[in-house]
Amino acid sequence: VRTPALSVHPEVRDALRQNAPVVALESAVITAGLPRTPVPATATLKLPAWNVLEPVNLELARLAERIVRANGATPATVAMIDGTLHIGLDADHLDRLARDESARKISAATIAHAHGRRWSAGTTVAATLLACSLPDERPIRVFATGGIGGVHCNWTERPDISADVRLLATTQACVVCAGAKSILDLPATLEALEALGVPVVGYQTTWFPQFFDRGEGELPLTCSVQNVDDLATLCVSHWEDFHQPSGVLACVPIDAEHAIDTRTIAAAIARVDAEALDAGAGGADRTPYVLKALVGATGGRSLLANLSLLSQNVEIAAILAVQMADRDDT
Ligand code: PSU
Numbered sequence: 220v221r222t223p224a225l226s227v228h229p230e231v232r233d234a235l236r237q238n239a240p241v242v243a244l245e246s247a248v249i250t251a252g253l254p255r256t257p258v259p260a261t262a263t264l265k266l267p268a269w270n271v272l273e274p275v276n277l278e279l280a281r282l283a284e285r286i287v288r289a290n291g292a293t294p295a296t297v298a299m300i301d302g303t304l305h306i307g308l309d310a311d312h313l314d315r316l317a318r319d320e321s322a323r324k325i326s327a328a329t330i331a332h333a334h335g336r337r338w339s340a341g342t343t344v345a346a347t348l349l350a351c352s353l354p355d356e357r358p359i360r361v362f363a364t365g366g367i368g369g370v371h372c373n374w375t376e377r378p379d380i381s382a383d384v385r386l387l388a389t390t391q392a393c394v395v396c397a398g399a400k401s402i403l404d405l406p407a408t409l410e411a412l413e414a415l416g417v418p419v420v421g422y423q424t425t426w427f428p429q430f431f432d433r434g435e436g437e438l439p440l441t442c443s444v445q446n447v448d449d450l451a452t453l454c455v456s457h458w459e460d461f462h463q464p465s466g467v468l469a470c471v472p473i474d475a476e477h478a479i480d481t482r483t484i485a486a487a488i489a490r491v492d493a494e495a496l497d498a499g500a501g502g503a504d505r506t507p508y509v510l511k512a513l514v515g516a517t518g519g520r521s522l523l524a525n526l527s528l529l530s531q532n533v534e535i536a537a538i539l540a541v542q543m544a545d546r547d548d549t
């Protein structure tokens with residue numbers, strides 16, 4: 220029997236059919252972005268119903284779904300389970316994926332191969348965006364993540380550009396993030412997005428947020444909105460008025476309390492990134508390696524920052540999805 224390529228969770232399917240709000244969630248953060256172990260220090264974040272005894276990656280995945288629901292939308296966590304691309308996971312899938320040491324990371328270029336091999340894997344922003352367009356009912360228009368992939372540093376010597384950029388250019392979805400990941404060439408990433416027609420919109424900021432850092436005074440943005448209502452208006456105009464095939468990148472700066480000044484971690488980031496390449500962790504393995512090493516190098520602060528910005532982005536994405544669904548009714 221052939222493994223089905225796609226499985227849309229009945230709850231997600233119903234929500235899509237009824238034009239009810241749905242938020243897509245990526246899962247590379249579950250399989251490769253966060254510790255697969257409990258971390259007692261995460262208790263200080265006082266996240267709702269957070270269980271410090273459970274692995275951080277699993278708790279974050281559960282928390283993201285709770286936040287989406289609490290705001291009146293349906294979560295659609297995307298992941299590959301035994302070769303089938305799932306849009307919406309049940310509790311058992313989520314549990315298995317988070318605990319699976321052999322789970323991989325898949326992007327646009329590797330998804331069909333992983334399907335053929337019946338692998339389980341977390342999906343990057345690229346692969347999750349791909350999934351957003353697949354349901355027969357209607358596409359998913361809102362998606363929350365931590366940071367997107369982009370153009371890596373030293374791209375002139377060693378080109379490394381995430382497929383996230385290409386899928387952002389070709390998918391009509393609003394990706395709510397805290398900027399691009401901290402190890403990238405951010406000016407080059409912004410230029411690539413501009414060239415491809417992806418609006419980069421600051422949420423209550425005129426600066427490009429830099430993941431751990433709020434980015435104030437660094438890279439100016441031409442587009443900014445003060446509230447979710449204006450963000451929804453911009454998205455709808457981008458797609459409906461101007462028929463743009465591209466996504467919208469909504470950038471929410473990390474909260475000031477958990478922000479880490481780029482200058483204090485730039486050296487650590489450069490060091491662990493060089494280490495990653497020396498250790499042969501190139502390609503898709505590069506981010507997971509760097510993020511893990513960075514938690515050690517910052518005494519755990521980068522982990523708290525990551526969890527804080529993720530939950531914030533998910534909340535804004537859920538509110539956005541609800542607003543966009545309300546407009547569809549009219
Ligand atoms: N940013 C982070 N942590 C991550 C990622 C981004 O701070 O784990 C993941 C996202 O899933 C993103 C992916 O889509 O890394 C990009 O990977 P690559 O550069 O291999 O395309």
Ligand code: MN
Pocket residue numbers: 379380381382502503
């Ligand atoms: Mn890459």
